[in-house]
Amino acid sequence: MYRLYDYLPSGNGYKVRLTLRYLALPYEVVEVDIKQGASRTPEFLAMNPNGRIPVLDVPGRGLLAESHAIISYLGKGSSLVPDDSWDEALMWQWMCFEQYNLEPAIGTARFWLRSQRRTAEELGERLTEKLNAGRAALEVLEKGLSGRNFLVGDFYSLADIALYAYTHVAPEAGIDLHPYPAIRSWIRNIESERRWAPITSR
Amino acid sequence: MYRLYDYLPSGNGYKVRLTLRYLALPYEVVEVDIKQGASRTPEFLAMNPNGRIPVLDVPGRGLLAESHAIISYLGKGSSLVPDDSWDEALMWQWMCFEQYNLEPAIGTARFWLRSQRRTAEELGERLTEKLNAGRAALEVLEKGLSGRNFLVGDFYSLADIALYAYTHVAPEAGIDLHPYPAIRSWIRNIESERRWAPITSR
Numbered sequence: 015m016y017r018l019y020d021y022l023p024s025g026n027g028y029k030v031r032l033t034l035r036y037l038a039l040p041y042e043v044v045e046v047d048i049k050q051g052a053s054r055t056p057e058f059l060a061m062n063p064n065g066r067i068p069v070l071d072v073p074g075r076g077l078l079a080e081s082h083a084i085i086s087y088l089g090k091g092s093s094l095v096p097d098d099s100w101d102e103a104l105m106w107q108w109m110c111f112e113q114y115n116l117e118p119a120i121g122t123a124r125f126w127l128r129s130q131r132r133t134a135e136e137l138g139e140r141l142t143e144k145l146n147a148g149r150a151a152l153e154v155l156e157k158g159l160s161g162r163n164f165l166v167g168d169f170y171s172l173a174d175i176a177l178y179a180y181t182h183v184a185p186e187a188g189i190d191l192h193p194y195p196a197i198r199s200w201i202r203n204i205e206s207e208r209r210w211a212p213i214t215s216r
Numbered sequence: 217m218y219r220l221y222d223y224l225p226s227g228n229g230y231k232v233r234l235t236l237r238y239l240a241l242p243y244e245v246v247e248v249d250i251k252q253g254a255s256r257t258p259e260f261l262a263m264n265p266n267g268r269i270p271v272l273d274v275p276g277r278g279l280l281a282e283s284h285a286i287i288s289y290l291g292k293g294s295s296l297v298p299d300d301s302w303d304e305a306l307m308w309q310w311m312c313f314e315q316y317n318l319e320p321a322i323g324t325a326r327f328w329l330r331s332q333r334r335t336a337e338e339l340g341e342r343l344t345e346k347l348n349a350g351r352a353a354l355e356v357l358e359k360g361l362s363g364r365n366f367l368v369g370d371f372y373s374l375a376d377i378a379l380y381a382y383t384h385v386a387p388e389a390g391i392d393l394h395p396y397p398a399i400r401s402w403i404r405n406i407e408s409e410r411r412w413a414p415i416t417s418r
Contacts, residue, residue, distance in 0.1 A: 063356045064313060075302045080312035087305035100277045103289035110282035111266060113315050157265045 016041035017071040019061065021048045022214040023129060025121055025179035026081040027068040031216070032175050033085040035209040037092055043216045049129050082109045085172050094172050104166045108173040111154070112180070119147035120180045124187035134188070141188075148189050152197065155181065159196035163203050170207055178204045183213060218243035219273040221263065223250045224416040225331060227323055227381035228283040229270040233418070234377050235287040237411040239294055245418045251331050284311050287374050296374050307368045310375040313356070314382070321349035322382045326389035336390070343390075350391050354399065357383065361398035365405050372409055380406045385415060 016034065018041050020027035034041045046052045046067050054065045062069045062079040069077055070084045078084050089095045096102045123144040126132045134141055155177060158165060165173040182201050184191055191198055204210065218236065220243050222229035236243045248254045248269050256267045264271045264281040271279055272286045280286050291297045298304045325346040328334045336343055357379060360367060367375040384403050386393055393400055406412065 063359045064317065072302075078305055078309060080309045080316075082312050083305050083308035086308055087301065090301055090304075099289065099292055100274075102292075103280055103285050106285035106288055107280060107282045110284050110315060113312060114282075114320070115266065118316070118320065154265045 015073065017044060018042070019044045019046050019058075019067055019069040019071070021046055021053075021067050022216065024048070024067060025117070025124075025183065025213065026066075028213045029081045029175050029179045030068045030070060030084050030088070032179070032210070033088050033094065033172070035211060036094065036175075036207070037088060038209070039088065082113060082172075082176060085175060089172050093169065094175070096167055096169075096171060098167075101167050101171075105171050105173040108158070108165050109176045111151075112176050115147070116151040116155070116177065117180050119144050119151055120184050120187045120189065123148060123189075124180070124183055127188065128186050145188060148184065148187060152181070152184065152189070152191075152194055156194045156196050159200050162196075162200075164200070170204070174200070174204055179213070217275065219246060220244070221246050221248050221260075221269055221271040221273070223248050223255075223269050224418065226250070226269060227319070227326075227385060227415065228268075230415045231283045231377050231381045232270045232272060232286050232290075234381070234412070235290050235296065235374070237413060238296065238377075238409070239290060240411070241290065284315060284374075284378060287377060291374050295371065296377070298369055298371075298373060300369075303369050303373075307373050307375040310360070310367050311378045313353075314378050317349070318353040318357070318379065319382050321346050321353055322386050322389045322391065325350060325391075326382070326385055329390065330388050347390060350386065350389060354383070354386065354391070354393075354396055358396045358398050361402050364398075364402075366402070372406070376402070376406055381415070 016039060018030055020043050022045065046058065048067060052058060053067055059065055061077050064079060066079065068081055068084060069079050071077055078087060096105060123141060126137055126141065164170055165177060178201065181197060218241060220232055222245050224247065248260065250269060254260060255269055261267055263279050266281060268281065270283055270286060271281050273279055280289060298307060325343060328339055328343065366372055367379060380403065383399060
């Protein structure tokens, strides 16, 4: 059985859990309390020298880190990865955009506010920068979703899972999703997919 | 013929140029002076709403952004992408690590210092943070390369191209590579690959 080292409020871990659930792959979760430094212990660093969750233990193969590497490994050959190579490239385009532009902004601001319980006053300009970057990323996503049900082709793919994870919790980072109607409609599409579950579900 | 919208000192653009050259795919370069805002004009934003180079115009298909999406599209089916799905997952693990941990640190510090010609004094703590994050990423890379010629399997792959691009110019960001012998040896391996060319080559 797959073993997932994860921190349940993490959007990156959630991407893996959504993918495992969608594909009906049995797995167990080992919780790693990143707030308490549990991903920086010598034991954890021996599993992932980068000191981050999620890490997936794949029976017979080994340990795999990085949420998008994990979901693409799990999703290979399934309906979550487009057959057409151009569509697959567009899927990765969105997933790379998420890791570079969306997650570092929205995910980090959310972590500071929600997990570390720091305040906007205390964070000051650093938070403002993150929120501005998060809104800029959401503008790009809103444009990409205009007139579409899903990000690539017209079907649910890893790109949707990857971008949804932090987008739908943007309000927890202090970003109102009201100005983004295409994003809100896409969130509803994803949440009506089979085997969807909320972010902190195991 | 492929048309690449690029800024020649960019490590992200360089990844695409190295891949195109390695695969002997003919291409032309359209230079975009990102220092002068040329990637934020209405014309450029119509091509890539995220306002970033590189963008590849693929005849008969369209425009593709994000360096790793582009190189994986180009490299599909070639020797640069492992046949084995686990090795392919490890390739993506390194490529995701690069986009999240290495490039934002080393690439950004290098851009501030080299392209924007800002000084360490002027940048202060923001530069220190980037350099610390850059050195932490290099530590992870050094561990990953220990006892190996290349990052995945024992052959040159997209992971090597993707990680090499900003690693080999770390000195331009003010990071000395002397403490990383495995990285230095790996850089020599890559620079002896066929069709290698320096970063600002068209």
